[in-house]
Amino acid sequence: MAHDDNQLGSYLRSRREKVDAASAGVVGHTRRRVKGLRREELALLAGLSPSYYARIEQGRDRRPSREILQALAQVLRLDDTERAYLWSLAMPSLAPAEDDPEAVRTVRPGVLHLLERWADLPAFVVGPGRDVLAGTALAARVNPAWSPGHNLVRFTFLDPRARTVYPEWDAIALQAVAGLRTTAAARPGELDALVAELREHSGTFRSLWDSHDVYERTTGEKQLRVDGVGVLRLRFETFALTGPEGHVLYVYFARPGSPDDEALRGLI
Incomplete structure (x- = not known):
């Protein structure tokens, strides 16, 4: 920073x-x-x-x-x-940052195997900078940002599709920035380039970043507008994967027996 x-x-x-x-x-x-x-x-x-x-x-x-x-x-x-x-x-950590960028982007084989087995769930793995590293096909179908090669924060602020995908965009944007600031403090210097890029290209990101809010959410609910389906209301849980890479697994699901669950199954 x-x-x-x-x-x-x-x-x-x-x-x-x-x-x-x-x-x-x-x-x-x-x-x-x-x-x-x-x-x-x-x-x-x-x-x-x-x-x-x-x-x-x-x-x-x-x-x-x-x-x-x-x-x-x-x-x-x-x-x-x-x-x-x-x-x-x-009292910043004295531990050195991960030296090998490729290691940060490499998802463990066991986690990839789990994603292959979870074909009926939108699930994906992100790195510390919110880059999507791996995910299920259903995740990409529900939200284009949830497919490998995308960055969740870049999508939110720099991709015009984001305001359509997220009906509650303002809340999503605030949470995204506050969560990124929390991670940036825990991994000094590692996210500076991403933050600088977003500050340069998005006035909204810059304003939210400068508010200094921090946030850590491990569970909750999110609304997503899906092409051909409409708005889905999905719950989510997050799981920090042990290791220096800082990977986090996101798993989304609908309430069993709900119209959202039925619609989600129709996308498989």
Whole structure:
């Protein structure tokens, strides 16, 4: 994420701007001209001196202690995903990134065998940058982005078909960016080129990325418009595949006996 060399400060600033001052216990007698908490208000609520907190947010102190991070996270009301992201920015992993790009793109034979057996399910494997590496034929039939050679985030923001495929495009876009930012923090430098490309070609992506939201969703429901079928409502589960490659398996399915299930079976 080379476009911003003070990720920790930018994230803290974006979070304090989202905190309601009154609910945080700040009593004011004049009309506020800033969103959320002021820098000095956050510092005092977290038990820090305003000058020291300013050093953190301005990037002059990039390694605050665990106790300070915990205090800030509590005042900012960060959820588990946001706390993990904060930790990754302040205490980045010392583990080297995967050196062999081909290894990152190679799906294990056992996983490929499972995909061959799951002909009745839309299922696919993605790498850390959301490149689709392998998938079932049904996955590609349901969504063109779910076929090998496509990138889920590029499709969402740069392919005109995306707004047709995703009836709830705004929500999908927000989740895609927040999820990508979470992964980028866990794998420093690995996704910089992809982020730079998307920032250059999509103003919407750039705006969402700069909001510093993070998100990790392992299950849920998604609506997809399928040619010749209409809108399908499918559930999904995700499975992180153990190993340095960072692969994730997505499996979609319909509620048994539902019209969506019947329509999905008709695509096989």
